[in-house]
Amino acid sequence: MKSSEGGIKYARNKKVHYIPAKPPKRDKRVGIYCRVSTNSLDQLKSLTAQVFGLTRLVAATPQWLLVDVYMDIASSKTGSSPREFARMLDDCQSHNLEIILTKSISRFGRDTVDTLEALNLLKTLGIRVIFEQESLDTADTDSDLMISIIESIAQAENKSRSENIKWGIKQRAAQGTSKLYNRKCYGYVHDKEGNLIIKDDEAKNVTKIFEMYLHGKSVIGIVAELERLGVKSPTGKDKWSKRTIDVMLSNEKYTGSVRLLDNGKYEAVYLCEDNNPAIISKETFQAVQIEKTKRSNVIKGENGVQRKSKKYSSK
Template identity: 45%
Template sequence: MENEKSKMIVSMIPAKSQGLKMIAIYCRVSTTHEEQEESLDIQIKTLKQVVADNPKWMLYRVYSDKDSGGNVFRPDFQKLIFDCYENRFDIVLVKTISRFARNTVDLLETVSRLKGLGIEVIFQQENLRTSEADNDMLISALGAIAQAESESTGEAIKWGLKRGFISGNSKLYSRKCFGYKQNEDGELIVDEEQAAVVRTIFDLYLSGLSIGLIVRELEIREIKSPQGKRIWSKKSIQTVLGNEKYIGRVLLGKIYTGDFPNNKQFLNDGEHEQFLMKDAHEPIIELEKFKQAQEEIKRRSNIEIVNGAAKRKGTHYSSKREKQD
């Protein structure tokens, strides 16, 4: 009798369970305006839903930044990178390439760094994953396009603002400041209670009081600051004394934004155009008194211009010394 071959039995050994992938969400908006706040909320809500819809994913945390003016540090982005080195998650989920990096160089450097740490970046809108080698060139190209679009948008915004400045239709001409409020049409009208405080500050300054003594005097009189604080800051007093709105004028273009990608803001010392609207609203301070205050500010300043260079004076203003003289 022939020996029958034993039947071969094959059994499958299942792979080790990989567990859930930890997901970090990163979102960014370019300003702190109200509509951008809504955009940030939408980004976060959308990406949270993407994570919730994948049974193999678990949300680690949401990182978000709001860029404004010269703020280019992006603290939550820095925290994200730090946590990448700590190996706290497996995937970074971003709405779109333009929200992740400011320019193509930064994009490629960051993606390369995270790939080296074994962390994947997924751009949801473009449906791209950095773990797929074929996507490297496409990510680079789309990053360049996003940068160009951002630069173009920035220039378009600047031109739109300038057009509003020239035509006089910009809402910035009727932006509120201490001493004024807006009527139903959005026009500036005098707030009599606050205007009295503005006049007091000018009178105290021209009577010889230093900024510090004015702060003390306002505290004694229990006059609260524009922010509702018991003690005024010296900066607030200086802002009041130098604000041309109190003579019915509005000067736009006091600051300007630098070049892409940092978009840092600088004081405009004549490098760019400015736009002055006269008789924009009812004045609080007489023109002559305002001019006297500006001359006094210059006189008291411990900085003087000598041969085109700024130098510190040898003496500082003292209201006590002024009275003795």
């Protein structure tokens, strides 16, 4: 076929073959770090979800190359660093990683101090850390700002954790399932089911202590009498402390009733009557509380709480 300008032949309607551009080389070595606090089923599902989500994120980023996945199941109360976290830091120091990808700040370190120490080390090594949930990248975030963010998140999480614990304690107290109802004290032991039963020899001493107090003996006088009689303390020692006697004289459990959350931190108090066998009567217990108030050197007047000039003393 000739052109009108010089008879040069050329092809029409030829099939064009497109050569794709070379994909970016995956040369940024990435490590994924995931952590959960327990090995419960829910936590293990969370661990799986973390790994799956972060692996997809690496795969979707052309220049990233997944080198390793580090997974810890470690309690925040553990004294030593989780093994996989330590292995990851070793790999960073060996320059096997350039980027660390993790779900969130709370999943990175055990606490604020742990997190900040690790980040300072990684910054020194030139390692970039990305927190997916908070959309934070240490490569783009000022160090002071990062510290401020981490501390703020830690404070919020601690408050939330504290509220959850308080809520759990309250719920168990309200439902009567709290183990605190059957917490052992001097005069009682647990049966096979974990219920409180009277320990006879100690119960006799409890009764004696209440009687001595009502008959005019001071706490110091009761301590001296118990030591003279050779009665061992609740911890098996020859010496009794004033604090131990004072706590016993205020322990309502000896009447068979247990009062929980009576410390001002909760809006409700839970009283479980007939929780355990009684060692002393309710009347005796109330009489002791009245006597303790009489002997106290603290009085309430128009100007608030004041102390008497002299404290009640009885031999």
